[in-house]
Amino acid sequence: MFKNFFWMCSGADTDILKTCSKAEQIKYAGIGGTVFFTALMASIASSYALFTVFDNYFTAIFFGLIWGLLIFNLDRFIVSTIKKQNHKWRELWQATPRIILAVIIAVVISKPLEMKIFEKEINQVLLTKKNDLTLANKNQIATQFTPEIDKLQTEINGLKNEIDLKEETTNNLYETYIAEAEGRKGTKILGKGPVYKEKREKHDAALAELQQAKIENKEKISTKETQIASLVALQKKQEQITQPIIDGFDGLMARINALEELPWLPSFFIFLLFLAIETSPIFAKIISPQGEYDLKLQDIESSVKSWVFQKEEQRAMVLATDREVNQNIYNDLAEEDELYNYKKQKARELLQQQADAFYKSQKKMIS
Structure with a gap:
């Protein structure tokens, strides 16, 4: 059962193989097994890669199976179209386009598995990038709101300084008329004379202005603080809206870029492994001598061609x-x-x- 299945995978004519020797049958069963397991690895690798894109098991498995069937069909076609001619260089030249295609397939197959093997290291790289992106995003959003907030804060500080200045002036006037009444300054006459009354009136007027300024500036400060709170809330909301985009920065391209930041030697050896697996059926057929199956197939094809x-x-x-x-x-x-x-x-x-x-x-x- 498995022997016939692997014969089918190798793209060989099963009717001719049945009439060949055991060694010839085993050789083509091995080639077919290599084609099958290469397609199986391609299906697993593509399913993982597509899962990072769609984030859905059923979708990833469905398209992964389709990709595996595509690779299986390509490999089967590549192996079945190489004809043994007892001219190694001619066969190698004939197989060159197929070897190039095999290299491309090996790259496509190995890359998702590399991402799975180095998943923890890739996640660490992505975490660092996400943190950098989060800080950069906050700074970028802050540049939109900080100038307006600083402007309002400066106006609040100006209103507070105005109150402090008026309060300092009022306190000075209070000290002046008290000192006049006590005879410590001014006319230095003890008692509440005309000068005292004049200075007292100035203090009372300044005190009334201070009270009015406190009421007016308090309302202005409250309004501006409300505006600042609104801008800060809007800034936080903008950060919350954009943060999920940064958190979702772990797609296929992001992982490939993160993989490229890791040491290249382990990835290179994994690529070589899959390249060897992918090209092994081709080189196995090129290196192997012309066998019984090849002679019988050549005889049938030449007979048809002659007819x-x-x-x-x-x-x-x-x-x-x-x-x-x-x-x-x-x-x-x-x-x-x-x-x-x-x-x-x-x-x-x-x-x-x-x-x-x-x-x-x-x-x-x-x-």
Whole structure:
């Protein structure tokens, strides 16, 4: 059962293989097994790669199977189209396009498995990148809101400084009229005289202005603080909206780029392993000597080719003979008087009818 399946995978003619030796049958079963397991590895690798894209098991497995079947069909085609000719360099030249295709397939197959093998290291690289992106995103968003917030904060500080200045002025006026009343400054006369009253009135006016300024500036400060709180909330909201995009920065291309930042030697050896697996059926067929199966297949193909050439030559000879016979027949007919007189009579009648028709049309035009 497995032997027939692997024969089918190798692209060989099972009817011919059944008539070959055991060694020949084992050789093509091995080639078919290599083709099958290469396609199986391709299916597993592509399923993982597609899972990083779609984040869905069923979708990844479905398209992974399709990709595996595609690789299986390509490998089977590559192996089955290499014909043994006992000329190694000619066979190698014949297989060169297929080897190039095998290298491309090996790259495609190995890359997802490399990402799975080095998944922890890739996650560490992605985490560092996400942190950098988060900081850069916050700084970028902050540049949109910081100038307005700083402007409002400067205006608040200005309003507070205005209050402090008025309060300092009022306190100085209070100290002035108290010192006048105590006789420590000014006129240095103890008691509440005219000068005291004048200074007291100045203090009271400044105190009233201070109270009014506190009420007005408090309302302004409250309004500006509300605006700042609104801008800060909007900034936080913008950060929350954009953060999921950064958190989702772990797709296929991001992982490939992260893989390239890791040491290249381990990835290179994994690639060489899959390249060896992918090209092994090709080189196995090129290196192996021309066997019983190849000779029998060559005999069948040469027999069919000879039969086709023979049929084409026969058709060409029949066509040439028929053409020569037809030429002789028409040459004989051209020499017969009866045929000549008949065609002469019909030509005369045709010319007479043309002359009559021309006469009638001219007569109509004149009349």
